[in-house]
Every structure is written in structure tokens, then in C-alpha cells.
Amino acid sequence: xxxxxxxxxxxxxxxxxxxxxxxxxxxxxxxxxxxxxxxxxxxxxxxxxxxxxxxxxxxxxxxxxxxxxxxxxxxxxxxxxxxxxxxxxxxxxxxxxxxxxxxxxxxxxxxxxxxxxxxxxxxxxxxxxxxxxxxxxxxxxxxxxxxxxxxxxxxxxxxxxxxxxxxxxxxxxxxxxxx
Numbered sequence: 001x002x003x004x005x006x007x008x009x010x011x012x013x014x015x016x017x018x019x020x021x022x023x024x025x026x027x028x029x030x031x032x033x034x035x036x037x038x039x040x041x042x043x044x045x046x047x048x049x050x051x052x053x054x055x056x057x058x059x060x061x062x063x064x065x066x067x068x069x070x071x072x073x074x075x076x077x078x079x080x081x082x083x084x085x086x087x088x089x090x091x092x093x094x095x096x097x098x099x100x101x102x103x104x105x106x107x108x109x110x111x112x113x114x115x116x117x118x119x120x121x122x123x124x125x126x127x128x129x130x131x132x133x134x135x136x137x138x139x140x141x142x143x144x145x146x147x148x149x150x151x152x153x154x155x156x157x158x159x160x161x162x163x164x165x166x167x168x169x170x171x172x173x174x175x176x177x178x179x
Contacts, residue, residue, distance in 0.1 A: 045069050051076050051094060052119040056108045062094075062122065072097055076105050079143075085120065085127050085176070091152040092120070093143065098157040098167070106157035110134075110167055118153060118171050129153040129171035136165045143168060151176075 045068075047061035060076045063069040070077050076096040083090035096105040112118075112131050120127040129152075136159050137144070143166070145154050151173035159165035 049120065049122040052121070053112070053116075054119070055116050056111060058105060058108075060096075060105055073103065075103075085122050085151055085153075085173070086125060089147075089149060089151065091145065091147065091154060092122070093154045093156065095156045098160050106155065106167075107160070109155060109157050109169060110160050112155075112169055117174075118155070118169075120153060126177045127151075127153075128174040128176075130174045131169060131171045134167065134169045136162060136167055139164055139166050145170060148172070 045063060047069075048064055049062040050059060051062055052059045062076065062078055065078050065080055065082065069075055072095055076094055079093035079095055082092040082094075085092050096109075097103050098106045098109060100107065112134065114131055114133060116131045118129040118131065120129065139158070143154065143156055145152070145168065153171040153173075155169040155171070157167055159167045
């Protein structure tokens with residue numbers, strides 16, 4: 001009986017040594033390596049709101065600023081200088097691609113005119129904004145918007161008409177309601 005146990009231990013030791021030789025791993029790293037190869041299913045992030053523009057038939061989800069889904073390559077995007085619209089006199093900046101393709105959410109943004117309605121659902125609260133004005137400015141990596149004494153929603157995308165320019169839509173709060 002003892003001979004079988006000793007032979008089994010020698011066999012296991014030889015197997016581990018062969019494995020080490022061909023994988024260049026220490027025995028303690030074998031388990032870690034196997035754990036790394038097991039993929040865990042990703043957890044779907046829950047949106048914090050929606051941007052709804054009835055005139056453009058746009059209804060897109062919004063994600064936390066820190067989320068990997070808050071990215072113009074995936075969705076409409078809340079830009080970092082944005083402040084929670086539940087506070088007074090804040091501005092929320094949202095950007096998206098224009099042009100063509102699956103992620104060109106703002107391809108028709110230039111069709112918005114003064115008086116058009118934009119709805120924002122943010123942290124279960126519904127905000128209605130009205131377009132006040134729009135303009136184009138050279139792309140510099142920043143957006144300069146005059147701060148007004150009201151809550152603002154700024155939408156921005158590349159200009160559909162002029163290379164090197166960006167379109168800016170300035171909307172003011174009309175009302176806020178709990179959802």
C-alpha cells in the first residue's frame with residue numbers, strides 16, 4: 001500500500017515538473033493562471049437617465065460620468081464639467097457623434113430650432129428644456145458657453161456643414177418633475 005502512495009506522489013511531482021518546464025510557471029502560479037482564464041460574465045450597467053428629443057425621434061440612454069458606457073464611441077455622453085440638473089443654475093453638457101453610422105446619435109442635431117423641446121430624465125427626475133439658440137464655433141477641445149441665471153442643457157457635436165467646427169445647441173429649463 002505504501003509503495004502505491006509513494007509511486008503516486010512521485011508521479012504527481014513529475015507531472016508538476018513537466019508542466020513547469022513547458023509553461024514556465026511555478027506550482028503556486030498554476031492555480032492563479034487557471035483562475036485568470038475563467039471569464040466572469042459582465043454585469044450590465046444601469047443607465048442613470050435618458051435624452052429624448054421628440055423632433056429628432058431620439059431616445060438614448062445616459063450613464064454615469066465615470067462609466068465606461070459614458071463614451072461617444074458607444075452612446076450619447078455626459079461631459080465632465082456637467083452638474084446635476086437637480087441643483088439650481090447648473091449646466092449639463094451632452095455630446096455625441098454626427099455624420100453617419102450606428103453611433104451618429106446627433107446626425108440631425110442641426111435640425112433643432114428655437115422653441116424645440118428636449119427632455120432629459122436624470123436620476124428619476126424629468127426635465128424639460130427649450131432650445132434658446134444654436135451656433136457653430138471652431139473645434140478647440142473646449143466649449144465656451146455663456147452662463148445664464150438658469151439651468152442649461154448644452155448639446156454638442158461636429159458641424160455637419162463646416163469641417164473643423166462644432167455645433168452647439170443651448171437649451172434652458174422649462175420645468176422639472178419627479179418621475
